[in-house]
Amino acid sequence: MSFARLLQPRHIAIIGGREAEEVIQQCIKAGYQGKLWPVHPKKQQIAGLDVYASLQDLPAAPDAAYVAVNRNLTINMVKELAAMGAGGAICYATGFSESGPEGEALEAELLAASAEMPLLGPNCYGLINYVEQAIIWPDQHGGEKVETGVAIITQSSNVAVNLSMQQRGLPISYLVSLGNKVKFDLHDAIREFAKRDSVSAIGLYVEGISDPSAFESAVRYARELGKPVVAIKSGRSAVAQKITLSHTASLAGSDELISALFARNGVGRVNSLDALIEALKVLHIHGPLQGYKLGSMSPSGGDGALVADAVEDTRFELSALTEHHQQTVKNTVHDLVTVSNPLDYQLFDWLDTERLTATYAAFIEREFDISLCVFDYPRPDRCDDGNWQPAQQAIINAVASTDAKVAVLATMPECLPEHTAKTLMAHSIVPLSGLIAGVEGLQAAADIGVAWQSPLPAALFTPPKNAEDKTLTLIDEAQAKQRLAEHGVVVPNSVIVATPNEVASAVTSLKFPLVVKALGVAHKTELGAVKLNLRTLEDVSEAVAGMAELSSRFLIEEMISDVVAEIIVGVVKDEQFGPYLVLGAGGILVELMRDSRSLLLPVSRAEVNQALKSLRSAILFHGFRGRAEADLDAAVDAILAIADFAQQHGDTIEELDINPLMLRATGQGAIAADALLRIRV
Numbered sequence: 001m002s003f004a005r006l007l008q009p010r011h012i013a014i015i016g017g018r019e020a021e022e023v024i025q026q027c028i029k030a031g032y033q034g035k036l037w038p039v040h041p042k043k044q045q046i047a048g049l050d051v052y053a054s055l056q057d058l059p060a061a062p063d064a065a066y067v068a069v070n071r072n073l074t075i076n077m078v079k080e081l082a083a084m085g086a087g088g089a090i091c092y093a094t095g096f097s098e099s100g101p102e103g104e105a106l107e108a109e110l111l112a113a114s115a116e117m118p119l120l121g122p123n124c125y126g127l128i129n130y131v132e133q134a135i136i137w138p139d140q141h142g143g144e145k146v147e148t149g150v151a152i153i154t155q156s157s158n159v160a161v162n163l164s165m166q167q168r169g170l171p172i173s174y175l176v177s178l179g180n181k182v183k184f185d186l187h188d189a190i191r192e193f194a195k196r197d198s199v200s201a202i203g204l205y206v207e208g209i210s211d212p213s214a215f216e217s218a219v220r221y222a223r224e225l226g227k228p229v230v231a232i233k234s235g236r237s238a239v240a241q242k243i244t245l246s247h248t249a250s251l252a253g254s255d256e257l258i259s260a261l262f263a264r265n266g267v268g269r270v271n272s273l274d275a276l277i278e279a280l281k282v283l284h285i286h287g288p289l290q291g292y293k294l295g296s297m298s299p300s301g302g303d304g305a306l307v308a309d310a311v312e313d314t315r316f317e318l319s320a321l322t323e324h325h326q327q328t329v330k331n332t333v334h335d336l337v338t339v340s341n342p343l344d345y346q347l348f349d350w351l352d353t354e355r356l357t358a359t360y361a362a363f364i365e366r367e368f369d370i371s372l373c374v375f376d377y378p379r380p381d382r383c384d385d386g387n388w389q390p391a392q393q394a395i396i397n398a399v400a401s402t403d404a405k406v407a408v409l410a411t412m413p414e415c416l417p418e419h420t421a422k423t424l425m426a427h428s429i430v431p432l433s434g435l436i437a438g439v440e441g442l443q444a445a446a447d448i449g450v451a452w453q454s455p456l457p458a459a460l461f462t463p464p465k466n467a468e469d470k471t472l473t474l475i476d477e478a479q480a481k482q483r484l485a486e487h488g489v490v491v492p493n494s495v496i497v498a499t500p501n502e503v504a505s506a507v508t509s510l511k512f513p514l515v516v517k518a519l520g521v522a523h524k525t526e527l528g529a530v531k532l533n534l535r536t537l538e539d540v541s542e543a544v545a546g547m548a549e550l551s552s553r554f555l556i557e558e559m560i561s562d563v564v565a566e567i568i569v570g571v572v573k574d575e576q577f578g579p580y581l582v583l584g585a586g587g588i589l590v591e592l593m594r595d596s597r598s599l600l601l602p603v604s605r606a607e608v609n610q611a612l613k614s615l616r617s618a619i620l621f622h623g624f625r626g627r628a629e630a631d632l633d634a635a636v637d638a639i640l641a642i643a644d645f646a647q648q649h650g651d652t653i654e655e656l657d658i659n660p661l662m663l664r665a666t667g668q669g670a671i672a673a674d675a676l677l678r679i680r681v
Helices: 018-030 071-083 101-114 157-164 186-194 212-224 254-264 273-286 301-311 323-330 353-364 386-402 418-426 435-452 477-485 500-509 537-546 589-593 605-614 616-621 632-648
Strands: 011-016 035-039 064-068 089-091 127-129 134-136 149-154 172-177 199-206 229-233 268-270 294-298 370-374 406-410 430-433 472-475 494-497 514-518 530-534 554-558 563-574 578-585 596-600 653-664 670-672 676-680
Touching: 011 018, 018 035, 018 064, 018 134, 064 071, 064 134, 071 089, 071 101, 149 157, 149 186, 149 273, 157 172, 157 199, 157 273, 172 199, 186 199, 186 212, 199 273, 212 229, 212 254, 229 254, 229 273, 229 435, 254 268, 254 596, 268 273, 268 435, 273 418, 273 430, 273 435, 294 301, 294 353, 301 370, 301 435, 323 353, 353 370, 353 386, 386 406, 386 418, 406 435, 418 430, 430 435, 472 477, 477 494, 477 632, 477 676, 494 500, 500 537, 500 554, 514 537, 530 537, 537 554, 563 616, 563 632, 578 605, 578 616, 578 632, 596 605, 605 616, 605 632, 632 653, 632 670
Parallel strands: 011 035, 011 064, 064 089, 149 172, 149 199, 199 229, 229 268, 294 370, 370 406, 406 430
Antiparallel strands: 127 134, 127 172, 472 676, 494 554, 514 530, 514 554, 563 578, 563 653, 578 596, 653 670, 653 676
């Protein structure tokens, strides 16, 4: 299925009343050069154009059709358009799958009616093509004609409208709202816009991802074409956690999984629409940044301090200047200026374009991945920016002479007028509107650039779905550990007994101290189903006797000593992503710290290492307060074995919780001290 005609139409049929007329008005206002064919059974003219009474009266099959009639009539119109060979239809009507079972049935009819014809929506505003000025959109918008710009894909029409109204100089080539995504889903849009020369980067407003594997394939295709993708996902604070049997499932949710999907595929993530716009500006001008080395210049120490504070909790480094770099800059500034990064060059040369050009060029030409030049312009309605022009021209000259990557940053959005932003962009300088959003946008661009420097991981693991009629079964700890051991996970030496009388003969091969656990019981600590540090046969026998009401089988294990750190390793089943890993602070810290990372399968050794190092509790791995270093190599081996187990049993595994995986000192290994496993059989 090709969406080319729909996205770049030579003629547009507009079907309906009020919304259809608005589409026509917007196309005329923008200067669309193609044919507009209004269709209405009763009207003679709309916006000065002759109206066709039916689709059959049109001069030809339209490349695009905007269908703005009720949901039942929409189905009929789409069927007619498909039969006549139209290039695609945009369905404005609501009342489909978003409205309940009746709407779902109508949406299925709509899909069938469209046959092989592309379809956008339903329940969407539509599409704006600012390159050809095809404004297939029933509302005002804030964009303008461009030759090259970014494509913005949203799952909300109102968010799309709002993004079009930005006054920050961002050129937009395409803007689309997806609605119910019956045929034109997020991954379809990414692929279509990535292959267009008029698109420099792609921005996403995401509420959910219906097909993670297709999304992954699409963003990888965009990467192959050099088109970076940056996204904001809504609903971070609204992820509802179900109460489940294991601790692991309470640590992760769909938002974490989408973050993991973004990270493994080099999709930049931001947390606000402001930052999305700023990231897209960086990507449009400079593409992905190569790293996090940041330079900052300003005519005020206060600005420099604000920048330093803003990057404190980011991955950026305000790297120190080398002695040579420092001296080169020093040769261009007033004697009273202290040369450092950030650089406060003060106002001695503020009106001297030549001297400022020399200072800027000396500072930015070194090994920064990007340099900031902080300018806060006066408001244009009450003030004159004449005194800012020498400095602005100086940074333009410096960029031209060095080819360095530079952004002019205003600490507040109001302090960078749109006309100034456009001027800077015309000279390959990124205008960043607002300190916090600007830094977040820069970091997203750097995240993409760093990710692009590494090979892509293997394609996302997609196991077959579990049969609905299979029974969810809890595997006891002994059986769970046996299965894990077969995949290479180290577990404690153990035996199983049924009564206290069996203890003496059963434990002869084990070393004291021992642990006794009642089998078939989840969350043993809370129920008194585990006894630790048992040093005599009598202690072990008493422990078994004391748990007689909880179980008929008891696991006796050697107690793990010399533990440096404890982590939790879990596998949880997600409806869309299948099984995935969760790593986090283990033992009693699992609920106290809620310190975890989610990893999609398959997972590499490097990804596991990075996830462990990124935990807040990672300090415990590295000789905290005189302790030995933890055996992280053994921990990674165990985690990879667990991941392999999850993939091989992806069709049956529902939940696995190893808490804790005990890490001993370097060279002494990692041991699964507890395991909870639920499967469908």
